[in-house]
Amino acid sequence: xxxxxxxxxxxxxxxxxxxxxxxxxxxxxxxxxxxxxxxxxxxxxxxxxxxxxxxxxxxxxxxxxxxxxxxxxxxxxxxxxxxxxxxxxxxxxxxxxxxxxxxxxxxxxxxxx
Amino acid sequence: xxxxxxxxxxxxxxxxxxxxxxxxxxxxxxxxxxxxxxxxxxxxxxxxxxxxxxxxxxxxxxxxxxxxxxxxxxxxxxxxxxxxxxxxxxxxxxxxxxxxxxxxxxx
Numbered sequence: 001x002x003x004x005x006x007x008x009x010x011x012x013x014x015x016x017x018x019x020x021x022x023x024x025x026x027x028x029x030x031x032x033x034x035x036x037x038x039x040x041x042x043x044x045x046x047x048x049x050x051x052x053x054x055x056x057x058x059x060x061x062x063x064x065x066x067x068x069x070x071x072x073x074x075x076x077x078x079x080x081x082x083x084x085x086x087x088x089x090x091x092x093x094x095x096x097x098x099x100x101x102x103x104x105x106x107x108x109x110x111x112x113x
Numbered sequence: 114x115x116x117x118x119x120x121x122x123x124x125x126x127x128x129x130x131x132x133x134x135x136x137x138x139x140x141x142x143x144x145x146x147x148x149x150x151x152x153x154x155x156x157x158x159x160x161x162x163x164x165x166x167x168x169x170x171x172x173x174x175x176x177x178x179x180x181x182x183x184x185x186x187x188x189x190x191x192x193x194x195x196x197x198x199x200x201x202x203x204x205x206x207x208x209x210x211x212x213x214x215x216x217x218x219x220x
Binding site: 033035040041042043044045048050056058059088090100101102103104106107 | 146154156160161209210211212
């Protein structure tokens with residue numbers, strides 16, 4: 001089944017404790033992206049990747065890191081999480097930025113205390 | 114970045130009614146998509162529609178790229194249509210989402 005998976009789905013952590021949210025897709029898509037969703041603000045792009053080893057900042061990259069060592073995986077890293085990073089996070093992939101729609105993972109609800 | 118405005122922000126319908134959701138954007142875009150976020154938070158693709166008109170069952174969408182807007186039509190609404198509808202546009206490698214239209218369809 002074609003899908004985007006994220007882990008964990010729920011995470012409660014404390015300020016400053018490094019964490020990684022994994023994202024994997026099995027559709028051989030080139031473009032991958034991370035978003036955060038906050039009430040009333042829609043989804044905002046954190047980072048994106050056009051292909052392996054090619055990543056760039058979205059609209060709200062502060063406090064986040066990403067890597068794209070393999071085509072299928074695009075982990076999101078929070079080196080020192082803070083309470084303002086409490087949010088719902090989505091990973092997405094698409095064949096290419098001009099080729100069709102994005103497919104979203106199920107989301108990761110992160111709470112930073 | 115591009116500004117994406119959706120209207121109305123909230124919409125309450127009786128089951129069976131029709132509705133039109135609008136998405137305005139502030140600059141030329143290469144890609145426009147409509148999504149539905151169901152009450153469980155899942156984001157579901159509805160349309161990839163950078164221009165023209167598409168239909169899928171009771172839903173259809175039209176994008177007039179030269180005038181910088183897109184419309185999503187829902188006909189004969191059902192309670193399962195409830196949730197939030199987002200449009201997203203793509204420009205210079207980035208995606209920008211509107212704040213969504215929250216739809217509540219009452220039985």
